[in-house]
Each structure stands twice: as structure tokens, then as C-alpha cells.
Amino acid sequence: MSIVVVGSVAFDTLQTPYGKREKILGGAATYFSLSASYFTDVRVVAVVGEDFSSDHEAVMKKRGIDTRGIQHAKGKTFHWTGEYGENVNEAKTLNTELNVFETFQPQIPNEYYGSQFLFLANIDPVLQTRVRDAMLGVKLVGGDTMNYWIKDHRQNLGKMLERVDVLLINDTEAKMLADDNSLPRAAHKVLGFGPRALVIKHGEYGATIFFGGGQFEGGHHPFRAPALPLDEVRDPTGAGDSFAGGFMGYLASQGEVTRRTMKHAMFYGSVMGSFAVEQFGTERLQSLTREEIDQRFNIFRELTHLD
Amino acid sequence: MSIVVVGSVAFDTLQTPYGKREKILGGAATYFSLSASYFTDVRVVAVVGEDFSSDHEAVMKKRGIDTRGIQHAKGKTFHWTGEYGENVNEAKTLNTELNVFETFQPQIPNEYYGSQFLFLANIDPVLQTRVRDAMLGVKLVGGDTMNYWIKDHRQNLGKMLERVDVLLINDTEAKMLADDNSLPRAAHKVLGFGPRALVIKHGEYGATIFFGGGQFEGGHHPFRAPALPLDEVRDPTGAGDSFAGGFMGYLASQGEVTRRTMKHAMFYGSVMGSFAVEQFGTERLQSLTREEIDQRFNIFRELTHLD
Numbered sequence: 001m002s003i004v005v006v007g008s009v010a011f012d013t014l015q016t017p018y019g020k021r022e023k024i025l026g027g028a029a030t031y032f033s034l035s036a037s038y039f040t041d042v043r044v045v046a047v048v049g050e051d052f053s054s055d056h057e058a059v060m061k062k063r064g065i066d067t068r069g070i071q072h073a074k075g076k077t078f079h080w081t082g083e084y085g086e087n088v089n090e091a092k093t094l095n096t097e098l099n100v101f102e103t104f105q106p107q108i109p110n111e112y113y114g115s116q117f118l119f120l121a122n123i124d125p126v127l128q129t130r131v132r133d134a135m136l137g138v139k140l141v142g143g144d145t146m147n148y149w150i151k152d153h154r155q156n157l158g159k160m161l162e163r164v165d166v167l168l169i170n171d172t173e174a175k176m177l178a179d180d181n182s183l184p185r186a187a188h189k190v191l192g193f194g195p196r197a198l199v200i201k202h203g204e205y206g207a208t209i210f211f212g213g214g215q216f217e218g219g220h221h222p223f224r225a226p227a228l229p230l231d232e233v234r235d236p237t238g239a240g241d242s243f244a245g246g247f248m249g250y251l252a253s254q255g256e257v258t259r260r261t262m263k264h265a266m267f268y269g270s271v272m273g274s275f276a277v278e279q280f281g282t283e284r285l286q287s288l289t290r291e292e293i294d295q296r297f298n299i300f301r302e303l304t305h306l307d
Numbered sequence: 308m309s310i311v312v313v314g315s316v317a318f319d320t321l322q323t324p325y326g327k328r329e330k331i332l333g334g335a336a337t338y339f340s341l342s343a344s345y346f347t348d349v350r351v352v353a354v355v356g357e358d359f360s361s362d363h364e365a366v367m368k369k370r371g372i373d374t375r376g377i378q379h380a381k382g383k384t385f386h387w388t389g390e391y392g393e394n395v396n397e398a399k400t401l402n403t404e405l406n407v408f409e410t411f412q413p414q415i416p417n418e419y420y421g422s423q424f425l426f427l428a429n430i431d432p433v434l435q436t437r438v439r440d441a442m443l444g445v446k447l448v449g450g451d452t453m454n455y456w457i458k459d460h461r462q463n464l465g466k467m468l469e470r471v472d473v474l475l476i477n478d479t480e481a482k483m484l485a486d487d488n489s490l491p492r493a494a495h496k497v498l499g500f501g502p503r504a505l506v507i508k509h510g511e512y513g514a515t516i517f518f519g520g521g522q523f524e525g526g527h528h529p530f531r532a533p534a535l536p537l538d539e540v541r542d543p544t545g546a547g548d549s550f551a552g553g554f555m556g557y558l559a560s561q562g563e564v565t566r567r568t569m570k571h572a573m574f575y576g577s578v579m580g581s582f583a584v585e586q587f588g589t590e591r592l593q594s595l596t597r598e599e600i601d602q603r604f605n606i607f608r609e610l611t612h613l614d
Contacts, residue, residue, distance in 0.1 A: 182538065205509055222610060224533045229517075229531075230491060263613050302528055304531055304533075305611070306612070
């Protein structure tokens with residue numbers, strides 16, 4: 001089954017201990033789409049400016065991604081500038097130029113409405129809720145958010161949380177959202193805000209999925225997927241969105257959303273996140289094969305399974 | 308097979324968000340011994356003062372621990388005072404009274420020499436090396452250390468590292484020891500200092516074992532054990548030593564040290580660490596059953612295994 005993603009398509013200028021890149025293709029929807037494209041048909045809703053060339057769009061098209069939902073607006077594309085120090089888990093934002101993204105009004109092409117899966121990448125929760133309500137018939141909605149919306153747009157975020165099935169956020173965001181420093185306690189509180197499942201991404205320590213009461217077939221204990229102990233993380237940008245793409249993309253490919261498929265989705269999410277950070281930008285995600293993905297899936301199994 | 312542990316037996320005065328305790332039984336060798344006692348015969352080498360009563364010693368004896376190696380010296384027992392804030396991963400030391408521990412000279416009772424397993428808990432690396440050399444014939448030596456020895460006693464620590472088979476430390480210690488902020492890279496560097504295997508404890512994220520070249524049967528990929536997402540961590544004191552007790556105790560109970568037994572040992576270590584933190588001090592470790600331990604082992608399997 002196909003999946004629709006709404007979010008940012010952007011340019012990133014960034015520096016890591018491994019080097020520097022100027023205005024390379026980035027954005028949550030981009031990472032998500034490329035990652036999910038190895039599992040299922042992906043349809044993207046976003047906005048770009050006049051500096052977004054057909055070469056940029058070709059990166060997505062080559063992976064079979066439907067880009068009819070990318071609006072071309074007057075002005076420049078969203079441009080993020082940041083750097084990572086020795087601790088690659090923390091990005092330092094140097095500059096954010098929202099440009100055409102500032103007035104983004106998602107428009108869903110008619111052809112997208114048959115999709116059964118939807119991912120609301122990190123954008124204004126008001127827009128997330130609007131898109132979600134426009135696609136009421138979907139089977140599963142995933143969503144992301146960030147500290148900015150948690151701190152200053154709490155009421156709008158609350159409405160969005162009531163409308164997503166699976167929320168994917170990181171440790172810091174979960175603790176901030178629940179106002180609780182215990183991660184498992186924070187998880188249970190966040191599940192109380194609406195989502196039926198909560199994926200908390202722990203960076204180099206992997207990710208845990210927590211389940212709310214009674215809605216998924218097959219038991220409700222948490223499940224933890226590892227991350228790969230990688231010697232060299234060249235560029236951590238997009239790791240979380242690539243995780244979400246692997247997670248949601250795999251679920252969409254299976255159609256059935258059960259505890260069993262979600263556990264496998266956690267592993268695929270972690271696998272895609274591990275690929276994303278090996279090279280700068282989307283480079284690694286452009287040239288993977290399903291065989292490489294499944295090989296790494298097996299390494300993850302070996303890394304955690306007793307027998 | 309039995310295991311000998313050398314380390315501190317102490318009193319702890321501590322405060323956590325769940326309450327306060329005055330001079331309760333603690334110390335690395337105590338936590339290690341109680342934890343390992345559920346798997347194998349344990350023999351402890353330590354020193355205590357005149358304030359250490361037969362009631363204190365009875366806690367160990369009840370678990371069948373051989374306490375003939377506990378020296379009773381003139382003066383007071385080692386006394387640590389500390390507190391944990393909202394972030395239970397970090398202890399703040401308020402006071403350390405070494406007392407009789409300051410001049411500790413480990414003496415190994417003759418009856419202990421048949422043991423095939425040895426654990427060098429966190430003490431002066433000069434003493435660790437001395438004990439290790441006195442028990443040259445053992446099959447497997449585990450060791451721990453801390454930032455103090457890493458920073459200011461590096462040469463002595465280096466000699467100790469050449470003589471241990473498995474080093475068990477936490478993330479911060481591994482990065483400090485290797486002088487490298489990438490955990491996998493730090494792991495490989497530390498393995499270059501001597502140990503055949505390195506267990507890095509990640510607190511609430513579990514632990515990873517990294518293997519050096521060629522010495523253990525059955526492959527050398529890293530292996531990661533989860534920690535249990537516990538809503539309430541009442542007192543994190545001794546979690547790492549309890550992990551080490553479960554890890555080493557299980558290995559000693561199996562006799563064979565292979566990749567397979569080490570993977571199971573990682574799970575048992577994590578299980579024992581998760582019990583330790585549920586109650587203050589050694590309370591929970593005094594009253595477990597092997598059945599409870601194996602039940603939790605199965606929860607850990609459920610938490611990480613796909614099928």
C-alpha cells in the first residue's frame with residue numbers, strides 16, 4: 001500500500017567532524033521519502049522555491065517517488081544551516097531561513113487520496129491536523145514533532161496528538177512533552193495524549209516502541225530495536241526521518257499493522273537510520289539495494305538475538 | 308564453578324527522589340556477591356571496620372556467600388554519602404570516608420584458590436593486578452574501574468588492563484579511557500589495551516559487549532542487551548556491580564566461556580541490574596528467587612526478539 005508524507009523539502013548547509021557541505025538536498029520529507037521508497041510507493045506533499053531544480057527533483061523521481069504534491073512557489077527553498085561537534089547526537093542550528101516554507105499550505109493532489117498510510121513530518125501541528133483530517137479514511141497515521149511546537153504551540157499540538165496513531169519522537173522531546181524525566185513514565189503519559197503507539201528514538205542506543213491499551217493485535221509489552229555501533233557517523237542529519245521512513249514504509253508494504261509487523265518495522269527503521277548517517281545528506285539513501293537493507297537487518301538480529 | 312570477588316564492602320548514606328537512607332549496606336563487592344550468588348558459589352575478599360556487625364555479614368551468609376576473606380580491621384567501614392537528582396543516571400558524591408579501605412591489602416584465603424573465575428571490582432589497579440597475579444591459574448578474569456583511576460593512575464591501570472579478560476565499564480569511562488567520543492571507536496581502542504572483551508554499560512539503554520580479535524568461539528560481532536524500561540528507579544546505587552555479578556556469576560555457572568554463554572550472561576547482567584534499582588540498597592537482591600530472575604530474562608527476550 002502507498003504512503004503519503006507531508007513535510008519539508010529543504011537545502012542543508014552543514015559541517016560535521018568529517019567535512020562541510022553547502023546547500024545539499026535535505027528536509028524531513030526528503031529523507032522520509034527516500035527511505036520509505038525501498039519498501040512501498042511514496043507520495044510527497046511539500047513546497048519548494050525557484051532555486052529547487054529539476055535535478056533536485058530527479059533524486060526523488062529516480063526512486064519512484066510521486067512528486068506531484070510538491071508545490072513550486074515564488075522565492076527560495078527552506079534553508080537550514082547547522083553543525084555537529086564531537087557529540088554527533090546534538091545539532092547546533094546556526095541559521096534557519098524558512099523562505100517559501102513559512103507560508104506553506106499543504107495541498108493534497110487528488111491522485112493521493114487512495115493511500116492508506118500517512119506520515120505527518122515535523123511541521124506546524126495546525127497543518128498536520130488539517131492534512132490528517134483531509135485524509136480521514138487512512139488506515140494508519142504516523143507523526144513527528146519537535147521542541148518548538150511542544151513548548152510554544154501546545155494546544156495545537158494536543159489536537160494533532162489526538163489524531164495520530166503512532167508518534168515518533170526522541171528522548172528529549174518525549175520528556176519535554178510529558179514534563180517527566182523518567183522515560184518510561186513519560187512514554188505512558190504521552191500515550192495518554194492520544195497516540196496508540198509511541199516510538200522513542202534513542203540515537204546511537206536504538207529506539208523503543210511503547211503501546212497504549214488494547215488496540216494492537218498480539219500483546220503490548222514495549223519493544224526495543226538496537227542501533228548499529230558505527231565507527232564513523234559522517235552526518236547525522238535526517239537519521240530520525242530515515243528511521244520514520246523505514247518504519248512507516250515497511251508497515252505500508254505489509255498492510256497489516258500488528259505487534260509483529262511493528263517489531264519488524266522498528267528494525268527496518270533502525271536499519272535505514274544507520275544507512276543515512278554513513279554519508280553526507282541523502283547520498284547513501286539514493287543508492288541502496290533491498291539486498292543491502294536485508295543484510296543489515298540480519299546484522300541487527302545478530303546484534304540482539306540470543307539464539 | 309565458584310567465583311572470587313575483591314572489592315569494597317561499605318555503608319552508603321544516600322538520597323534519591325524516592326527517599327533517604329542512612330548507613331545501609333553497600334559497596335561494589337556486596338552488590339556483586341549478592342547478584343552472583345543466584346548463579347554460583349561466591350567468595351568475597353574485602354575489609355570492614357568495627358562498625359560492621361554480624362547482622363551485616365549475615366546478609367551475605369544467608370545467600371551462601373563465603374565471607375572468610377572479609378578482614379575485620381580497627382576503625383570504621385568505608386562510608387559513601389551521595390544523592391541522585393531527577394536524572395538517576397548521575398550520582399553526586401557528597402562525601403567519601405575511605406576509613407579502613409584506605410589501607411586495604413587484599414588477602415586471599417587458601418580455600419579460595421580453587422576458584423576458576425575472578426572479578427576485580429573497582430579498587431586501586433595496583434591491588435587489582437596483585438590479586439590477579441596471585442590467582443594466575445583462573446579461567447576468566449573480569450574487572451571494573453572508574454574515572455579516578457583512568458585520570459590519575461593511568462600507568463597502573465594499563466598494567467591491570469593487560470591482565471583482565473573482560474572489562475566492564477560505562478559509556479563515560481570508555482570514552483575517557485580511549486580519549487575518543489565515538490563509543491564504537493573507543494571500544495576498539497580499549498580492546499587494544501588488553502581485554503579480550505569489553506562490556507560497556509549504557510544505564511537505562513542496556514549494555515553492549517565488544518569482542519577483540521579471535522579469542523572466543525563463535526564469532527565476534529558486538530552484542531547488545533536491553534535494560535528494562537522501569538517506571539520507578541528507586542535507587543540506582545549498585546546497578547553496575549549487580550550487572551557484573553549477574554554477568555560473571557552466570558558465566559561461572561556455565562564454566563564454558565563462548566560467544567553464546569556471553570550473550571546469555573549479558574542478558575542476566577541486565578536482569579540483575581534491573582532488580583537492584585527497584586528498591587533501596589541491596590534489599591531487592593537479598594530476596595530474589597531464580598524463578599523471578601528467569602521470568603524477567605524472558606521479558607528481556609520479549610523486549611528485543613522479533614519472533
